[in-house]
Structures are given as C-alpha cells and as structure tokens.
Amino acid sequence: MTKITHLDFTKEQKTAMEYMIQGSRIEDVFLYVCSLLPNPNTPEALAHLESLLPYFRKKIGSAGMQQFHDIFGTAQLLYTQFGEAAKHFESSSNVRGLAQTLHLAKLYGRYSDVKAIQQMSLPSTMQFNLQQYESFLIDQFLPHIRLEREEDRFYLPEEELVEALDLFDDQKQQVVQGAVDRMIEAGNTDLPRQLLLALYSSHPKASELQQQFQTRIGKRKTIDDTVLSLCDKNTWDFVDSLQQGDLDDFYPLSAHIYLVQDKDKKIVLKEHIRYTIDFSNLHGHNIEKELYSGTLLSAVPGGCVFPRYGGSIEHQGIEFLQLEFVPGQTLTSFTAPPMLLPLEESLGIVEKIAKTFAYFHDHALIYADLKDKNLLYDKRKLTLFDFGMSSDKVQVDSEGNVFIYSVLSNAEYASPETMMLGRCYKQSDIFQLGILLYKLVTGSHPFTEGIATTEYQDKSSELLTFSLANLWRQPDFTHPKLAGQSMVVDLLEGMLDKDYRKRPSAQQVYEQLQCNREEAA
Numbered sequence: 458m459t460k461i462t463h464l465d466f467t468k469e470q471k472t473a474m475e476y477m478i479q480g481s482r483i484e485d486v487f488l489y490v491c492s493l494l495p496n497p498n499t500p501e502a503l504a505h506l507e508s509l510l511p512y513f514r515k516k517i518g519s520a521g522m523q524q525f526h527d528i529f530g531t532a533q534l535l536y537t538q539f540g541e542a543a544k545h546f547e548s549s550s551n552v553r554g555l556a557q558t559l560h561l562a563k564l565y566g567r568y569s570d571v572k573a574i575q576q577m578s579l580p581s582t583m584q585f586n587l588q589q590y591e592s593f594l595i596d597q598f599l600p601h602i603r604l605e606r607e608e609d610r611f612y613l614p615e616e617e618l619v620e621a622l623d624l625f626d627d628q629k630q631q632v633v634q635g636a637v638d639r640m641i642e643a644g645n646t647d648l649p650r651q652l653l654l655a656l657y658s659s660h661p662k663a664s665e666l667q668q669q670f671q672t673r674i675g676k677r678k679t680i681d682d683t684v685l686s687l688c689d690k691n692t693w694d695f696v697d698s699l700q701q702g703d704l705d706d707f708y709p710l711s712a713h714i715y716l717v718q719d720k721d722k723k724i725v726l727k728e729h730i731r732y733t734i735d736f737s738n739l740h741g742h743n744i745e746k747e748l749y750s751g752t753l754l755s756a757v758p759g760g761c762v763f764p765r766y767g768g769s770i771e772h773q774g775i776e777f778l779q780l781e782f783v784p785g786q787t788l789t790s791f792t793a794p795p796m797l798l799p800l801e802e803s804l805g806i807v808e809k810i811a812k813t814f815a816y817f818h819d820h821a822l823i824y825a826d827l828k829d830k831n832l833l834y835d836k837r838k839l840t841l842f843d844f845g846m847s848s849d850k851v852q853v854d855s856e857g858n859v860f861i862y863s864v865l866s867n868a869e870y871a872s873p874e875t876m877m878l879g880r881c882y883k884q885s886d887i888f889q890l891g892i893l894l895y896k897l898v899t900g901s902h903p904f905t906e907g908i909a910t911t912e913y914q915d916k917s918s919e920l921l922t923f924s925l926a927n928l929w930r931q932p933d934f935t936h937p938k939l940a941g942q943s944m945v946v947d948l949l950e951g952m953l954d955k956d957y958r959k960r961p962s963a964q965q966v967y968e969q970l971q972c973n974r975e976e977a978a
Contacts, residue, residue, distance in 0.1 A: 466493070478516055483524045484929035485907070486513070487532075491921050500536045502921065503529070523549040530554050531928055534561060535865070535876060535920045539570035547577055556583055557877045563593055564736045564862070564879055566601030568621050594621055599636035600739055604649060609674050609706065611649040613657060633658035643739035646731040648673065649707050676774050677713075677728075678704050684715050684726065687772040694718040702728060712845070716782060723782035729769060734846055735862040736879070745844045746778060753820055754844075760813035761832075761841040780842070785835035792829050792896040800942070801977070803897035806832075808970035809839050810890055814963035818883045821859065822849045825881040826866045827889035829896065846881075858882055858958065868923040869902065874957050876924055884957035887966065891952030895932065898945060903932035903953060928955070944973055 466474070470493060477485045490509065491502050506529070514522055530545035531554075539562040546554030555574065562570040571593065575585055585593070598621060605612040622629045637655045641662065645651065652670050655663040676683075681698070688695045700714040712728040735741025748754055749766040767779035788806070791798050798806075810827070817824060826846035833840040848861040863881040865871055872888040874880050895903040904926040932953045934946050948969055951961045961969070 474516075478521065481521070483517065483521050484528055484925070486517075487525065487528045487929075488922065488925060500538065503532055503536070503538075503541075523551075527551055527554060528925065528929055530558070531876065532921060532925060534558060535868075535924050537561070537565060537567075539565070539567055540573045543570070543574045543577065552580060555579065559583055561879055563597055566593075566597035566599070566736070567603065568594070568598045568617055571598075591624065594624065595632060595636065597736075599633060599654065600640055600645065600647070600650065601736060602650060602654070604653070611653060611707075613653050618657070630658045634660050637662070640739050644742075645739045646742050647733065672774065673706050675706065677702070677706050677709065680704075680713050680728065680775060683773045683775055684713075684717075684777075687726075687770070687777070688717055690772065691719070693724070696723065699725065702730075715777075724767065725764065725780040725782050726770075726777040727780060729776040729778050730845070732845060732864075734848065734864050735850065736864075737852075737862045738850075741850075741862065743845050744848060744850075748822075748844045748847060748849075749778060749780070753817075753822060753849075757813045757816045760809050760816060761839050764840065764842050783833050783840045783842070785833035785838075785840065788829035788832045788834055788893070788897070791834070792893075792900060794900045797900050797938075798897065800898060800945075801974075803894070804945070804970055804973065806834065806839055806897065807890060807894045808967060808974065810841070810893070811963050811967035811970060813841060814883075814886050814890065815967055818859075818886070818963055820849070821851050822847060823851065823859075823861050823881050823883055824886050825861065825863050826870075827886060827893060828867050828870050829893060854880075856958070858884075860885075865920075865924070868920050871924045871927050872957065873928045873955050876928055882957050883963070884960040887952050887960045887963060888954075888957070890963075890966065891949055891960075892927075894945075894952065895949055898942075899936045899938040901933075901936065902926075903949070904930045906933040906936075944969075 474486055474489065477483075477489065487506075490506060513525060517525060526545040526549035530542045530549070530551070533539070533542035533545065534557075539558050543555055543558045543562075546552075546558060555577065559571065559574050559579075562574060602618065603614060605614060622632065625632045633654050637651055637658065637660050640647065640651050648666065648670055652663070652666040654660070655666050660666075680702075685695060687693070694717060696716040696718050698713070699716050700712070702711040702713040703709055709730050709732075712730045714728070715726040717724050717726060729746055731742040733741055734743050746769060750768075754763045754766075764783055765781035767781070769776055769778050771777075790796050791803075797803075810832075814824065824841075824844070824847050826843065831841065831843045833842070846863060846866045848863070851859045851861055853859055860874075860880040860882040862879055863875060864879070865875055870889040870892050872881070872885040874882060875885055892903060895901075902923070905923065932949065934949070939946055948961075948966065951959070952966065954960050
C-alpha cells in the first residue's frame with residue numbers, strides 16, 4: 458500500500474493545517490487530513506495516517522499529540538479495531554479510553570484484542586482474574602468469534618481458538634458444544650458461527666446446522682424473483698422496489714423493501730431481517746416484528762403515527778412484514794435549501810417526535826435510529842417507521858440510567874455514547890433529535906461546518922466524517938438561520954451536549970416546544 462508523506466501536501470493544504478494547529482483545532486486537522494488521503498473515510502485512510510504521525514509530532518507538540526492519539530483511538534474504535542485503538546489511548550495515557558476499548562473488545566468477543574489490552578499497564582480494576590477470563594471466553598469469545606470469509610465460505614481462526622481454549626484442558630469439546638447449545642436455545646441467528654463451532658466440537662446437531670446453512674445460500678440473491686412469485690401467488694401487482702438491500706445471505710446490513718398493489722390498497726413488503734444489534738447476550742437481534750405486532754405502536758395523540766401492520770408472510774424461505782403504504786415525502790426533502798420549512802412548522806415536527814419519544818421512553822422503548830429518512834411528512838401527519846434498531850431490552854447502568862446495547866447504525870446521527878460504549882440511552886434519542894432539529898432549521902449538520910462532505914455510497918464510508926465530528930467538534934450556533942432564535946439555540950445546546958446525562962428528557966423537550974407554541978399563538 459502506497460503511503461503519503463507530508464511532502465505530498467500542497468502549500469495551500471499545509472497553510473490550512475497550520476491555521477488549524479495555531480487555533481488548537483486538532484480534531485479539525487485530523488478530519489482535514491483524512492479527507493485528503495486515498496480512500497477517505499475508510500480503515501485504509503487510518504493506515505495511511507499512521508505514516509504521518511512523525512510529521513504531526515513535530516508540528517503539534519506533546520499536548521496536541523495527546524489529543525491527536527485520542528482522536529485516532531476513537532477512529533479505530535469506529536472500525537472495531539480495538540487493539541489499535543488501545544495503543545493510541547495508551548500513548549496518550551488515556552485510562553478512560555482504554556477502559557472503554559476493553560469494554561467494547563469484551564462485548565464483541567475479541568480474544569486477541571482483550572489479551573493485548575490485558576498486557577498493557579492497567580489499573581487493577583481493569584485486570585481480569587481467572588474467573589472473569591473464563592466467563593469472557595465462554596460468554597463472549599465463542600459466540601462472537603471473529604470469522605474469516607471468502608464469499609459464502611467461512612473459517613474459524615483456529616490458532617486463536619486453540620490458544621483460547623487451552624485454559625480448559627480436557628474440557629475443550631464440552632465448552633464449545635455448550636456454547637453452541639446456548640446459542641441455539643437462545644434463538645441466536647448467527648448460523649455460520651453455530652455451524653463452525655458445531656463442526657469443530659463434533660456437536661450432534663452439526664449435520665442439521667449444515668443443512669440449514671446450505672438452504673440459506675443464495676436466498677437473497679434471487680429475492681426479486683421471490684417477490685414476483687409471491688405476487689403471483691396472492692394475485693398482487695408488483696409496483697416498485699422501494700429499497701434495494703444488500704445480497705449477503707448471512708450478515709445483511711440492509712433490507713429489501715417492495716411496493717405491491719392488492720386490489721384497492723397498496724402494501725409495503727419489508728424483508729424481515731434479524732439484525733444482531735446487542736452483543737451483550739445471545740438473543741440480541743432486533744425486535745421490529747414484535748413491535749409492529751404488539752400494542753405499543755398505537756398512535757400517540759399529538760405525536761407521530763405509524764404504518765399499520767398487516768402481519769408477516771413467508772415465501773420461499775424469506776419472511777416479509779406487510780406494512781401500510783403511507784404517502785408523503787421523507788424529512789430529507791426538508792433538511793436542505795431551498796425546501797426548508799418555516800421555523801414554526803419545523804418546531805412542530807420536532808414537538809411531535811419529542812412527544813412520541815416521551816411515550817416510548819415511559820414504556821422502556823428506545824428508538825435508537827432517528828434520522829430524516831425514517832420520517833414521512835405530508836403537511837398533515839408525521840409518520841415514523843423503521844424500528845429495526847429499536848429495543849425494549851433495557852439495562853440500567855451504575856448511575857441508574859436506562860440503556861440498550863446497540864451497534865452504530867447511522868454515522869450522521871451517531872451519539873458519543875453509542876460510539877464509545879456501544880450503548881443507546883433514552884438521551885441518545887434526544888441527541889439524534891437535536892441533530893434533526895438543527896438540520897430542519899438550518900439545512901446543515903451541526904458538527905460538520907467547514908468539513909467537506911459528499912454523497913456516501915454505504916454506511917461505513919460516513920464513519921470518520923460524521924462520527925468523529927459528532928464526538929469531537931462543538932455545534933455551530935453562529936449559523937444565520939439561528940440568529941435571534943435564543944429559545945432554539947438554548948434547546949439545541951442541551952440536546953446536543955456530549956454528556957448524555959446533561960441532556961433534557963423527551964418530555965422536557967416536548968413541554969418546552971409546546972410552551973413556545975402556545976406563547977406564540
């Protein structure tokens with residue numbers, strides 16, 4: 458891989474970096490350099506950036522380099538490169554960063570990363586005893602063991618597995634078989650890992666899992682034909698493909714969504730995918746089907762409405778959720794000039810969402826994926842959809858705050874605590890709502906002012922630009938659209954606070970906007 462050096466920067470680029478360094482804007486230097494590198498916003502960009510550390514060490518000095526290493530560490534966390542992240546936090550003597558990295562490495566079951574971090578100089582509270590180490594191997598490492606892959610062929614990292622299992626002496630086979638049993642009993646959806654661990658340990662269900670694996674291969678590659686066949690079976694007319702998902706049969710990232718016509722009504726068919734969103738337990742898949750089929754998603758008076766659910770239907774091994782077709786435009790249309798809505802209308806939209814979230818939070822549901830694309834607006838009603846990241850499997854932290862474990866879904870709306878802890882709190886919904894409010898009012902993103910952004914081809918390509926900006930930069934409250942809007946600015950300051958504990962609740966946001974609306978009437 459060809460690496461660039463500081464000699465490859467133009468005079469103008471060097472001047473721009475010098476200006477940022479003089480202003481102690483180390484986070485801007487990092488993001489700016491990333492944008493100049495080959496393959497920006499990818500793990501490869503970070504590899505290129507490593508070669509520039511000596512150059513920046515001279516330019517920034519020791520204090521600046523400490524922050525530079527911290528930013529570098531968080532960037533590595535975004536790509537789940539925990540061992541590399543830990544090296545940077547160790548270089549900056551950031552014990553909290555090391556603790557957060559160890560937490561995520563344990564959560565994701567990364568044996569090599571956990572082992573490497575344990576060999577660093579750590580406080581005693583972060584060092585594993587034998588019982589903790591055994592629990593990690595059994596509960597996290599085996600069910601989430603990192604696989605090597607070539608298309609539809611998967612391989613266990615056997616050297617790592619042999620080394621990890623050495624602790625169990627002559628109980629190795631039983632330990633691995635026990636992990637497979639627990640995965641199956643819990644309804645775990647990770648078929649490749651179940652199969653490989655079953656084959657490795659000669660599990661009695663290996664043949665059954667092998668058959669399930671073979672049956673699944675190629676299902677999603679022919680999903681368009683499956684939908685057409687389903688239409689013929691039910692005498693529906695195929696209308697359109699609303700979203701093309703990826704074609705991965707085992708670890709899909711996005712669902713296929715179709716529109717069909719049934720006599721006098723249109724139906725949205727959404728491929729039902731069991732995303733793994735919670736690595737803290739073996740049944741940590743999403744619960745979108747359960748939410749739609751339950752009673753919680755009834756209309757919230759004065760809040761959002763939701764697509765009516767018509768049940769699920771399975772055809773040729775693929776399950777689809779049947780949802781009401783709701784006309785309207787997504788809020789994306791109203792988050793950029795010249796389509797910005799009047800301020801009062803934008804505030805009214807956010808008021809409805811805040812009231813809906815207050816209802817969700819009262820019922821222990823965290824939405825976890827608010828973005829402009831997930832809301833339809835037709836000037837009369839506001840429809841919230843896509844509950845693929847939502848969960849009511851809440852846990853409570855040491856300070857009594859309710860959260861769910863979650864993967865990073867959308868970089869543009871990512872909250873700091875989701876990036877650093879793998880958690881979505883009720884207040885994480887508020888951070889995302891704050892970003893949406895800012896975009897509706899100003900037409901721009903609160904944390905990326907002055908950073909070049911482009912149309913991104915996939916979710917991973919947004920990571921460095923948006924996530925690091927959300928984590929390290931401060932919101933821009935000097936935007937002309939915010940001039941004279943003290944109430945809006947005050948509200949945004951609270952909603953966009955980096956510390957989730959300092960953000961207002963959904964109920965407080967709703968009451969503030971309701972009060973403002975009534976005073977203006």
